Amino acid sequence: MPKTTINCPNCHQPIVADIKQLFDVNVEPTAKQQLLSGAFNVTQCPNCGYQGMIATPIVYHDPEKELLLSYVPSELGLPHDEQERIIGSMIKNVVNNLPQEKRKGYLFSPNTHLTIQGLVERVLEAEGITREMIEDQQRRLNLLQRLLSTQDKQSRKEIIDQESDLIDADFFQIFSRFMQGVVVSGEETEVKRFEDLQNELLELTEYGRKFKVQAEEIKSAVQSLQEAGKTGLTREKLLKLIIEAPNETHLGAIVSLARPAIDYSFFQLLSERIDRARDQGRQRLVNLREQLLDLTKQIDEQIETRVVASRQILEGILQAKDTREAVLQSLPSIDEFFLQSLHTEIEAARKAGDIERSSKLQDILNLIQQASTPPPEIALIEKLLESDSEEEQRSILEAHNQEITPDFLQTLSGLATEVQQSGGDSELSERLQSLHRLAMRISMKIDLGG
DSSP: OOEEEEEOTTTOOEEEEEOOOEEETTTOTTHHHHHHHOOSSEEEOTTTOOEEEOOOOEEEEETTTTEEEEEOOGGGOOOHHHHHHHHHHHHHHHHHTSOGGGOOGGGGSOEEESSHHHHHHHHHHHTTOOHHHHHHHHHHHHHHHHHHHOOOHHHHHHHHHHTGGGOSHHHHHHHHHHHHHHHHHTOHHHHHHHHHHHHHHHHHSHHHHHHHHHHHHHHHHHHHHHHHHTTOOOHHHHHHHHHTOOSHHHHHHHHHHTGGGSSHHHHHHHHHHHHHOOHHHHHHHHHHHHHHHHHHHHHHHHHHHHHHHHHHHHHHHHHOSOHHHHHHHHGGGOOHHHHHHHHHHHHHHHHHTOHHHHHHHHHHHHHHHHHHSOOHHHHHHHHHHHOOSHHHHHHHHHHTGGGOOHHHHHHHHHHHHHHHHTTOOHHHHHHHHHHHHHHHHHHHHHHTTO
16 A cells, blocks of 8 residues: 555644555455455554544445445545545546456446445445345344353343344354454453353354254264374275265265365265165165265365465456565465465466566565464474473473563463364363463573572
8 A cells, every 4th residue: 555644633743654545356356355354544643642544535446346436534524526536536547447348337427425334335235245234243243242241141141042043153253253362362361251151152052052063073074084094095985984974064074074085986986886785775875976976066166266266366466566565465365275376377387488477476475475484482382392392392492581471471372272272182282281381480480580
């Protein structure tokens, strides 16, 4: 975003801020994500400490949805002619960045909004997210805040019973996001409060009980695959696991985790099994084959969608004027599919002898690697986990005594709590807790001058 000198809304002193006015998905594929995140045009005044969003005219453009939206904050008090000049200039840029054949009628009648919230809601509506859906999410958020602020367990139970219709997959998704933030913060009191509420929700709500059963089934499926893989996971072993899957959740988890192995040879093996079977056993296997074909098709379609989306994000970064800024804005969307697409494009550019494209793609990879480098706290924790004895861990901590800061201890505590809460590796959880206790002892020793 361009640096602009503005007057602080509070103390009116000149400050430098990052101001973005044009959100054009055609030029910058991450523009929609930036707008919906709300994390734009926010600044902090170094003089008075004011922090907030800077009021500025905004234009949003999405050619796929044929959306051209504008917003001018009323508090700016701009005359109508001045508003038209500013908005018109941005729309001109939108049109100039489109090829002639894509310049359609919607570009000449931008939809004006009186509030930024109204503009955002119009973007969400185009994505199939209605005002009613937004209000439903707000009700779930209000319910979560109400439950967290209620100290009495019986009162919480009464609220849960009264609002059971709101406690669904969307509610648990909101809850999970909040809980992750609390766990990372390392605030033990808050973590405990979330853990207690989570346990109540899992026990007292219909969706919670279903979610708990599904989580246990998925965990069981993972364990069965790990057990079978100890001596090598063959197609015969995989087929046996699939045939013996006790329910659809268990079956779906196995198919998702082992999708690469469910190939032509696997289905050939299943067909041979069907040919040898008789009566009801044969029909069950025929139904299972149809179910597997449907599941693998769904998984493949999801993968293809993610691959296409990754390629679009990559092309958007390549076209951006500021590659570093585009990479940073795209980090939340960068996953294994994006990295696979990036490596494929690098290899293709090298084979084609396209040095310029290859170099830019490599720059993108380098920027991602730099951004993905773990902070010093995590790097030290990883080194400690690689050691086999407490004596070796003690030596490492003493050698890095200056790094045993409150942030390090908080990160270590948060990781231990997160692993324990997620039901992950119990051994890892115990090792992290042990490391935290050891680090605390060494920290106290340092503080006492020992």
